[in-house]
Amino acid sequence: MLQTMSICLCFLSLSAGLVAAQSVASQAYTPVAGVCPNGFTLVRMAGSPGHQSLSASEAAYVQARRSQVIPQAWKTYLANVEATKVALPSYVSSILNGSSCETPSFGIATSGGGYRAAIFGAGVLNALDGRNVSSNSAGIGGLLQAATYIAGLSGGSWFLTSLAQANFPTMQELVFGFPNPIVANNSWGGWNAEYSIDAPSSNPVTVTEYLINLIEELEGKYRAGYPVTFADFWSRTLARHFVNGTFSSNFFDESYTHGAGILWSSVAETESFASYAIPFPIIVSDLSAPGENTSNIVSGDYIPTSNPIFEFNVFEMGSFDPMLSAFAPTKYLGTTNNSVCVTNYDQSSLVAGSSSELFNTFNLTSTLGDALTLLNSLLPDSGIEHDVASWPNPFYGIAPETFLSSNQMVLKLVDGGEDGENIPVQPLLVKARGLDTILAIDASGDVHNFANGSALIATQDRITLLSPAYSFPPVPTSPGEFIAQNLSTRPTFFGCNTASASDTTPLLIYLANGGPPHNGQTPVTNISTFQLSSSSSTTQAMLDQIFMIATQGYPANSSMTTDPEWPACLACAIVDRARERAGETRSGVCESCFARYCWSGSTLGINATQDVIGQAIVHSFHRGWFSTLVGMAVGLCILGIDLI
Numbered sequence: 001m002l003q004t005m006s007i008c009l010c011f012l013s014l015s016a017g018l019v020a021a022q023s024v025a026s027q028a029y030t031p032v033a034g035v036c037p038n039g040f041t042l043v044r045m046a047g048s049p050g051h052q053s054l055s056a057s058e059a060a061y062v063q064a065r066r067s068q069v070i071p072q073a074w075k076t077y078l079a080n081v082e083a084t085k086v087a088l089p090s091y092v093s094s095i096l097n098g099s100s101c102e103t104p105s106f107g108i109a110t111s112g113g114g115y116r117a118a119i120f121g122a123g124v125l126n127a128l129d130g131r132n133v134s135s136n137s138a139g140i141g142g143l144l145q146a147a148t149y150i151a152g153l154s155g156g157s158w159f160l161t162s163l164a165q166a167n168f169p170t171m172q173e174l175v176f177g178f179p180n181p182i183v184a185n186n187s188w189g190g191w192n193a194e195y196s197i198d199a200p201s202s203n204p205v206t207v208t209e210y211l212i213n214l215i216e217e218l219e220g221k222y223r224a225g226y227p228v229t230f231a232d233f234w235s236r237t238l239a240r241h242f243v244n245g246t247f248s249s250n251f252f253d254e255s256y257t258h259g260a261g262i263l264w265s266s267v268a269e270t271e272s273f274a275s276y277a278i279p280f281p282i283i284v285s286d287l288s289a290p291g292e293n294t295s296n297i298v299s300g301d302y303i304p305t306s307n308p309i310f311e312f313n314v315f316e317m318g319s320f321d322p323m324l325s326a327f328a329p330t331k332y333l334g335t336t337n338n339s340v341c342v343t344n345y346d347q348s349s350l351v352a353g354s355s356s357e358l359f360n361t362f363n364l365t366s367t368l369g370d371a372l373t374l375l376n377s378l379l380p381d382s383g384i385e386h387d388v389a390s391w392p393n394p395f396y397g398i399a400p401e402t403f404l405s406s407n408q409m410v411l412k413l414v415d416g417g418e419d420g421e422n423i424p425v426q427p428l429l430v431k432a433r434g435l436d437t438i439l440a441i442d443a444s445g446d447v448h449n450f451a452n453g454s455a456l457i458a459t460q461d462r463i464t465l466l467s468p469a470y471s472f473p474p475v476p477t478s479p480g481e482f483i484a485q486n487l488s489t490r491p492t493f494f495g496c497n498t499a500s501a502s503d504t505t506p507l508l509i510y511l512a513n514g515g516p517p518h519n520g521q522t523p524v525t526n527i528s529t530f531q532l533s534s535s536s537s538t539t540q541a542m543l544d545q546i547f548m549i550a551t552q553g554y555p556a557n558s559s560m561t562t563d564p565e566w567p568a569c570l571a572c573a574i575v576d577r578a579r580e581r582a583g584e585t586r587s588g589v590c591e592s593c594f595a596r597y598c599w600s601g602s603t604l605g606i607n608a609t610q611d612v613i614g615q616a617i618v619h620s621f622h623r624g625w626f627s628t629l630v631g632m633a634v635g636l637c638i639l640g641i642d643l644i
């Protein structure tokens with residue numbers, strides 16, 4: 001009753017606000033319709049599996065990066081590995097120094113899991129970053145610079161959108177901002193993680209004004225006739241943390257745009273992207289659709305694995321999955337035909353917001369009801385579903401036999417981890433992208449906010465379902481196996497041995513946040529997914545412990561805390577597919593490395609069908625995060641009573 005009343009009060013006061021001049025952020029967030037460029041084509045069909053094509057822009061980017069940047073990056077990385085003084089087989093050196101006819105092709109996927117996952121991704125990539133001397137001394141620095149692709153979803157999308165749009169700063173600069181920054185609409189101010197995403201002040205008046213400002217920032221888009229949902233509200237909160245333009249000193253200052261108007265397509269204009277210095281970034285989101293086949297929902301998850309997975313890259317958005325295999329230009333998202341072209345829809349914050357939109361996963365009547373009622377009253381209903389991210393469907397009428405949303409006016413996108421595949425490996429398995437080694441970084445919050453391998457199992461199940469479109473190496477069939485064999489507390493290689501030299505299954509390097517480092521430190525990396533702020537000291541402590549986790553390897557025996565051969569072993573995995581293509585035999589330290597790091601498929605006597613631990617914990621990480629947000633929306637209204 002109290003909440004119902006407060007919603008009415010909020011509505012009245014905000015309606016008055018909405019007739020006043022729009023905020024600068026509201027204007028910058030509003031899509032713009034105009035005449036399409038000559039020869040414009042909205043949809044690109046990408047071909048059938050096995051014969052798929054990349055966009056011309058992506059192909060050109062990758063080709064330029066592979067010829068102008070990556071060869072030197074492999075040499076720099078090799079020098080760091082060699083400096084660890086572990087003798088490498090000569091094929092490892094010749095593949096990395098460019099004197100072999102074969103070169104490796106490497107991609108990185110970084111998982112969801114809120115701030116924990118964003119920080120874990122940043123921490124692992126810091127350990128692989130050739131700009132960090134500690135990483136170089138640890139023998140794994142430089143690998144980040146040699147990657148062709150990098151994908152992120154949910155918390156990993158917060159990390160990746162911020163990294164790409166901020167012009168590929170170092171990870172310390174990404175997380176904490178630059179020292180003495182220039183406070184401006186279009187410069188980078190760090191994650192501002194000490195300000196909570198939901199309630200960024202201890203002063204309730206400040207918080208209320210802040211939340212009302214966020215809603216007012218949606219006004220322009222709403223009035224221009226585009227679908228506005230809770231994801232847009234979410235997008236405007238995320239923008240303060242993961243998009244240019246917000247600093248400690250202007251956090252509440254509405255004369256700034258706070259990331260509104262900074263587009264995902266405009267990453268192409270950053271200096272690092274224009275010089276091919278950054279791995280090609282891809283953000284993953286799941287489709288929710290009427291008529292989806294619910295018998296393909298992984299137990300405890302929400303979206304069937306048979307739904308197409310969508311990606312946003314800087315040039316295109318769409319899906320390589322065989323049910324659709326079509327793309328539309330990112331810059332013109334919002335467009336639905338070839339005559340009227342919409343721009344300014346692909347806000348970076350909405351891309352991250354779509355990848356982390358999990359408001360559909362709960363019973364709206366009992367939980368999200370208040371927040372939705374609020375939005376509905378502020379933005380009177382036009383039949384729009386408010387608990388998903390809405391993107392006008394560029395694929396209307398495409399593939400009606402196989403594409404679930406072919407007859408839908410809007411695409412309903414939700415958190416990229418909702419099908420259980422919490423690591424965005426899917427776009428890296430596209431054969432046209434030709435990756436032979438994938439680093440899967442997993443900071444899922446499965447048990448005690450540590451990962452237990454569920455994400456890889458879900459991917460394995462989906463690849464089986466979509467066979468033969470993709471190839472994926474065998475992984476265990478139950479989290480119990482991951483846990484019993486410690487596969488998530490040490491780096492593990494999957495798919496070490498291919499069926500034949502023509503087998504294009506990639507080798508998977510799995511590096512999880514599965515427990516504390518081997519050196520006996522108390523764990524600090526398993527913060528809850530619903531922890532929506534982190535002090536600088538906590539964040540730094542996490543980054544430092546993640547550095548240990550990423551550099552420790554898998555010690556040969558329990559009397560050691562780090563493996564001095566880990567840098568060499570990682571290099572062995574990186575080059576192994578290229579070695580096979582070159583017709584070389586695995587040898588030297590690489591043989592003992594593979595014996596130690598590869599998953600053999602053995603279950604070590606553990607019964608794979610017995611997976612009982614934590615069965616009762618049905619995605620508590622999702623639920624926890626969600627209730628915080630519900631609290632935020634409800635709190636906004638309740639606070640409104642006191643203030644107005």
Ligand SMILES: *[C@@H]1O[C@H](CO)[C@@H](O)[C@H](O)[C@H]1NC(C)=O
Pocket residue numbers: 090091093094097098099
């Ligand atoms: C590359 O490595 C191979 C094997 O160690 C070595 O024989 C060759 O001289 C190296 N080439 C260059 C250009 O460093």
Ligand SMILES: *[C@@H]1O[C@H](CO)[C@@H](O)[C@H](O)[C@H]1NC(C)=O
Pocket residue numbers: 165166167186187188244262263266267269270271
């Ligand atoms: C964000 O700010 C950084 C400088 O802090 C700049 O280099 C980059 O180009 C900006 N990004 C975009 C998309 O404008």
Ligand SMILES: *[C@@H]1O[C@H](CO)[C@@H](O)[C@H](O)[C@H]1NC(C)=O
Pocket residue numbers: 024183184185255256257
């Ligand atoms: C930020 O952008 C807004 C809208 O364009 C503009 O009014 C304001 O002056 C800008 N602020 C700065 C510091 O550039």
Ligand SMILES: *[C@@H]1O[C@H](CO)[C@@H](O)[C@H](O)[C@H]1NC(C)=O
Pocket residue numbers: 293295296
């Ligand atoms: C739904 O999926 C199940 C399991 O994959 C399959 O057996 C069934 O035929 C599918 N139903 C439809 C209508 O496609």
Ligand SMILES: *[C@@H]1O[C@H](CO)[C@@H](O)[C@H](O)[C@H]1NC(C)=O
Pocket residue numbers: 033335336337338339340342
């Ligand atoms: C194209 O889409 C716009 C909406 O963006 C609509 O107003 C217009 O009527 C459409 N044109 C055609 C030819 O369908």
Ligand SMILES: *[C@@H]1O[C@H](CO)[C@@H](O)[C@H](O)[C@H]1NC(C)=O
Pocket residue numbers: 363364365366367
């Ligand atoms: C959702 O919650 C409402 C109110 O608690 C309840 O009446 C309804 O049965 C629930 N719906 C589902 C599908 O669980």
Ligand SMILES: *[C@@H]1O[C@H](CO)[C@@H](O)[C@H](O)[C@H]1NC(C)=O
Pocket residue numbers: 448449523526527528
């Ligand atoms: C982190 O892990 C430790 C050890 O498993 C556990 O005791 C602690 O409760 C976990 N912390 C959180 C916030 O889940």
Ligand SMILES: *[C@@H]1O[C@H](CO)[C@@H](O)[C@H](O)[C@H]1NC(C)=O
Pocket residue numbers: 484485486604
């Ligand atoms: C897993 O790790 C635990 C604790 O370090 C150890 O006791 C156990 O032997 C390990 N199991 C395997 C299969 O390596």
Ligand SMILES: *[C@@H]1O[C@H](CO)[C@@H](O)[C@H](O)[C@H]1NC(C)=O
Pocket residue numbers: 126131132133134135170171172173543544547
């Ligand atoms: C390198 O990484 C370490 C470990 O997290 C960190 O303390 C240090 O600040 C980093 N250096 C730079 C230049 O980013």
Ligand SMILES: *[C@@H]1O[C@H](CO)[C@@H](O)[C@H](O)[C@H]1NC(C)=O
Pocket residue numbers: 556557559560
């Ligand atoms: C552990 O392994 C290291 C390196 O192989 C070796 O030097 C040491 O003797 C081993 N310790 C035990 C107790 O086996």
Ligand SMILES: *[C@@H]1O[C@H](CO)[C@@H](O)[C@H](O)[C@H]1NC(C)=O
Pocket residue numbers: 607608609610
């Ligand atoms: C594994 O568990 C299944 C189901 O509980 C049981 O039927 C089977 O006998 C078990 N196998 C072993 C080797 O314990």
Ligand SMILES: *[C@@H]1O[C@H](CO)[C@@H](O)[C@H](O)[C@H]1NC(C)=O
Pocket residue numbers: 300445446447452454479480483611612613614615616617618619
């Ligand atoms: C693994 O995590 C999932 C949640 O993602 C949970 O449902 C399952 O019980 C866990 N299994 C084990 C063995 O920890």
